[in-house]
Amino acid sequence: xxxxxxxxxxxxxxxxxxxxxxxxxxxxxxxxxxxxxxxxxxxxxxxxxxxxxxxxxxxxxxxxxxxxxxxxxxxxxxxxxxxxxxxxxxxxxxxxxxxxxxxxxxxxxxxxxxxxxxxxxxxxxxxxxxxxxxxxxxxxxxxxxxxxxxxxxxxxxxxxxxxxxxxxxxxxxxxxxxxxxxxxxxxxxxxxxxxxxxxxxxxxxxxxxxxxxxxxxxxxxxxxxxxxxxxxxxxxxxxxxxxxxxxxxxxxxxxxxxxxxxxxxxxxxxxxxxxxxxxxxxxxxxxxxxxxxxxxxxxxxxxxxxxxxxxxxxxxxxxxxxxxxxxxxxxxxxxxxxxxxxxxxxxxxxxxxxxxxxxxxxxxxxxxxxxxxxxxxxxxxxxxxxxxxxxxxxxxxxxxxxxxxxxxxxxxxxxxxxxxxxxxxxxxxxxxxxxxxxxxxxxxxxxxxxxxxxxxxxxxxxxxxxxxxxxxxxxxxxxxxxxxxxxxxxxxxxxxxxxxxxxxxxxxxxxxxxxxxxxxxxxxxxxxxxxxxxxxxxxxxxxxxxxxxxxxxxxxxxxxxxxxxxxxx
RNA sequence: GCACCCGUAGCUCAGUGGAUAGAGCAGCCGAUUUCUAAUCGGCCGGUCGCAGGUUCGAUCCCUGCCGGGUGCGCCA
Numbered sequence: 001x002x003x004x005x006x007x008x009x010x011x012x013x014x015x016x017x018x019x020x021x022x023x024x025x026x027x028x029x030x031x032x033x034x035x036x037x038x039x040x041x042x043x044x045x046x047x048x049x050x051x052x053x054x055x056x057x058x059x060x061x062x063x064x065x066x067x068x069x070x071x072x073x074x075x076x077x078x079x080x081x082x083x084x085x086x087x088x089x090x091x092x093x094x095x096x097x098x099x100x101x102x103x104x105x106x107x108x109x110x111x112x113x114x115x116x117x118x119x120x121x122x123x124x125x126x127x128x129x130x131x132x133x134x135x136x137x138x139x140x141x142x143x144x145x146x147x148x149x150x151x152x153x154x155x156x157x158x159x160x161x162x163x164x165x166x167x168x169x170x171x172x173x174x175x176x177x178x179x180x181x182x183x184x185x186x187x188x189x190x191x192x193x194x195x196x197x198x199x200x201x202x203x204x205x206x207x208x209x210x211x212x213x214x215x216x217x218x219x220x221x222x223x224x225x226x227x228x229x230x231x232x233x234x235x236x237x238x239x240x241x242x243x244x245x246x247x248x249x250x251x252x253x254x255x256x257x258x259x260x261x262x263x264x265x266x267x268x269x270x271x272x273x274x275x276x277x278x279x280x281x282x283x284x285x286x287x288x289x290x291x292x293x294x295x296x297x298x299x300x301x302x303x304x305x306x307x308x309x310x311x312x313x314x315x316x317x318x319x320x321x322x323x324x325x326x327x328x329x330x331x332x333x334x335x336x337x338x339x340x341x342x343x344x345x346x347x348x349x350x351x352x353x354x355x356x357x358x359x360x361x362x363x364x365x366x367x368x369x370x371x372x373x374x375x376x377x378x379x380x381x382x383x384x385x386x387x388x389x390x391x392x393x394x395x396x397x398x399x400x401x402x403x404x405x406x407x408x409x410x411x412x413x414x415x416x417x418x419x420x421x422x423x424x425x426x427x428x429x430x431x432x433x434x435x436x437x438x439x440x441x442x443x444x445x446x447x448x449x450x451x452x453x454x455x456x457x458x459x460x461x462x463x464x465x466x467x468x469x470x471x472x473x474x475x476x477x478x479x480x481x482x483x484x485x486x487x488x489x490x491x492x493x494x495x496x497x498x499x500x501x502x503x504x505x506x507x508x509x510x511x512x513x514x515x516x517x518x519x520x521x522x523x524x525x526x527x528x529x530x531x532x533x534x535x536x537x538x539x540x541x542x543x544x545x546x547x548x549x550x551x552x553x554x555x556x557x558x559x560x561x562x563x564x565x566x567x568x569x
Numbered sequence: 570g571c572a573c574c575c576g577u578a579g580c581u582c583a584g585u586g587g588a589u590a591g592a593g594c595a596g597c598c599g600a601u602u603u604c605u606a607a608u609c610g611g612c613c614g615g616u617c618g619c620a621g622g623u624u625c626g627a628u629c630c631c632u633g634c635c636g637g638g639u640g641c642g643c644c645a
Contacts, residue, residue, distance in 0.1 A: 305643040314643050449593040465604050528609045
């Protein structure tokens, strides 16, 4: 990475210039905000000048003299109040490009310390369809898992399915009274939802039904054979259907350990917490108080109800134990909506009290809102289904593909699938995760502008050039980057490494999406400005190398977002 | 009441303790005998919610306020 190399060179320059850096002073080099000044810039002289109370410009000049970057830069300037601006040499860029083309990891170095990271995301409920609300957790979690793996972490993805809870009382009662077996066969989740809603409505009208449901639930929890069998079938049917959906989404889980997996561990866990003095009984319920944490002083974490039932937090604590003990997790990432922020703060505090040192992060995201700015609901009071969005997206892509010539029907269907699904994923991932956003069909399914098809199209353009080449081409290392469009593209390509690492610094896929958009944009401009196939000799070779690198970084980068590519469109 | 998140162009959103705050969409002008136009070039469009403070420098950090959202003991 140029940024890392320049940072260490700068650090060395301070030393050789005899300038002692204050404790904790971090020399920083960043990609230039304005390319008029250079490719990379540092404000180290300004921040240090402030601390040492010396003239920042003079300090910058002093460092500039001590800098040893002849192999990388053709120009270093001191500008404005004391910026150090670095302009990379064409030779250094060319060399970097040569490395990217040969490297499976496209110039992205592995992390210094590889960790075992459990990523907890998606987590749908059994008997509830996946709706647009699941888009965020599923796509963000999948993307972060892919990136973490790519830069060298060991990642375990775990789908903490909601397969246990009070809703099963209603489902059990409904199963026994109003279940349509044929409908269940055809679309299990749909039928289970119908049953659930129907019984739910009954309970509101008739108190007796509610009691019956509660009894069914108690029987299930006590291990009643019939209810347990029904429950198992519900879970199995729903899981089958969920797997199909995830396959369609190209999202992979190593585990589907639902809440029920931890049932047996809840009672001993609570006993243990009581015995160790971490938990106490309050108003009949078992709670963990955080009297030493001011913000949580009046917000205890409940782990057992006064009626003996266990809670969300209890299961999550047992889940943490499993992830630490069985999987040796160094980190656990929870990709769960922002409204649950308090829950996770409590959870992590309990873990801390228990002496668990695993790094736990709540990777929160904002809500999807309707056009009125309120939590998303359609007129009927239901969210839009996840599959409904995907199907619509594929359909809209198919309309565009249909106008194309030279594709078989199968190819057209395949392209529409890739582009439609990609568009939905990109619409989500290009957004800052904390922003609440208004759901919009047109935005989610847009095919022009800053969208997945725009990026895929750039990739397709790289591929079409190589298809037109006769025979094998051997790219040689004698690159001559001269045209501004070539240079801009080479710079962008070199920055893939920085971007990929930056994403995990703050768990923000939109940084990668933004980078890939800029790369595609730069490539499209290059494509218009620099004809590849009509060029000759070293220029042609250089441009082909640029195309090859762009091709591979786009494919890999989109892959990290969970978006597939197509060779033609 | 307390806590957290958000407030940037007509709309939807990026962005950063620094240099002239950027995209997409919408609107307008232009480019196609093509390496496939799902493209490119250009124009139009902003007191970065308001007021203070810290700083050489704040849209970004701090405080207060206004507006929107969410969450706060027996759901998950």
